[in-house]
Amino acid sequence: MLEIRDFHFAVGGRTLMQADHLNLHAGEFTVIVGPNGAGKSTLLKGIAGDLGLPRHTMALHGRRFNQWPATALARHLGVLPQHSTLTFGFAARDVVAMGAYPLSLSESARREAVLDAMAATDTTALAEKDYLTLSGGEKQRVQLSRVLLQLCQAESDPVLLLDEPTSALDLAQQHRICQLAAKLAHQNGYAVVAVLHDLNLASRYGDRVLVMEQGRIVADGSPAEVLDLNRVARTWGYQGQAVAVPDSHYQVIV
Numbered sequence: 001m002l003e004i005r006d007f008h009f010a011v012g013g014r015t016l017m018q019a020d021h022l023n024l025h026a027g028e029f030t031v032i033v034g035p036n037g038a039g040k041s042t043l044l045k046g047i048a049g050d051l052g053l054p055r056h057t058m059a060l061h062g063r064r065f066n067q068w069p070a071t072a073l074a075r076h077l078g079v080l081p082q083h084s085t086l087t088f089g090f091a092a093r094d095v096v097a098m099g100a101y102p103l104s105l106s107e108s109a110r111r112e113a114v115l116d117a118m119a120a121t122d123t124t125a126l127a128e129k130d131y132l133t134l135s136g137g138e139k140q141r142v143q144l145s146r147v148l149l150q151l152c153q154a155e156s157d158p159v160l161l162l163d164e165p166t167s168a169l170d171l172a173q174q175h176r177i178c179q180l181a182a183k184l185a186h187q188n189g190y191a192v193v194a195v196l197h198d199l200n201l202a203s204r205y206g207d208r209v210l211v212m213e214q215g216r217i218v219a220d221g222s223p224a225e226v227l228d229l230n231r232v233a234r235t236w237g238y239q240g241q242a243v244a245v246p247d248s249h250y251q252v253i254v
């Protein structure tokens with residue numbers, strides 16, 4: 001559904017990200033992993049339009065990005081950046097409501113959609129709180145609600161890009177957000193793409209894993225195909241150990 005061709009971003013002659021051909025699929029939770037500086041955020045920023053790359057190199061549902069009206073594209077492509085800065089003290093629910101800008105909703109439908117988006121990230125209790133007083137993890141989940149709201153009127157399967165959505169979250173919330181990402185893919189048909197550093201979360205929840213190294217995708221497949229100890233040693237320079245999880249088909253790398 002999302003096709004990328006000849007994607008290239010260089011600064012000062014150094015290629016920071018190159019993807020000759022990448023397809024992202026509806027109903028699939030894709031996880032991007034790789035060492036610091038591998039180009040994961042750059043890839044997401046490129047898709048999100050933040051790098052000014054040519055829009056005709058990407059197509060969504062067979063239509064090139066430059067042929068999509070901006071608001072229609074915003075209803076189908078949502079991005080949770082690694083950092084979101086806000087300097088005014090809005091209530092958390094007003095921050096979420098910012099996601100409604102490409103939508104056409106009555107006032108009451110908008111209020112309800114905001115609450116639905118907050119319920120999905122377990123932030124309902126924060127609705128009236130000043131956003132600036134929230135903890136890092138609470139802010140991250142409120143921002144995710146904003147992006148979920150933005151996609152709630154998509155006419156065809158949307159793409160959700162998450163740049164390190166679990167970086168500020170406690171253990172339980174990390175699993176909840178990964179479960180939500182998998183559910184949005186499997187039950188709602190979203191193409192969900194998340195950058196994660198935790199390879200065990202990637203293996204447990206991802207349908208597909210892309211490994212990036214020095215700006216390029218060097219492995220692409222199911223977690224079992226891609227995340228073995230050899231790959232971990234080669235890509236991260238870390239000699240891990242694999243431990244089987246009882247009564248399950250997956251293993252953790254420690």
Ligand SMILES: Nc1ncnc2c1ncn2[C@@H]1O[C@H](COP(=O)(O)OP(=O)(O)OP(=O)(O)O)[C@@H](O)[C@H]1O
Nearest residue numbers: 011016034035036037038039040041042043195212
């Ligand atoms: N606008 C830019 N100008 C110069 N260098 C850049 C620019 N954007 C990114 N880089 C460099 O490109 C490389 C990839 O950065 P990127 O943020 O994509 O890495 P990452 O894989 O997301 O890393 P991390 O896991 O640390 O978040 C880094 O070396 C970074 O310093």
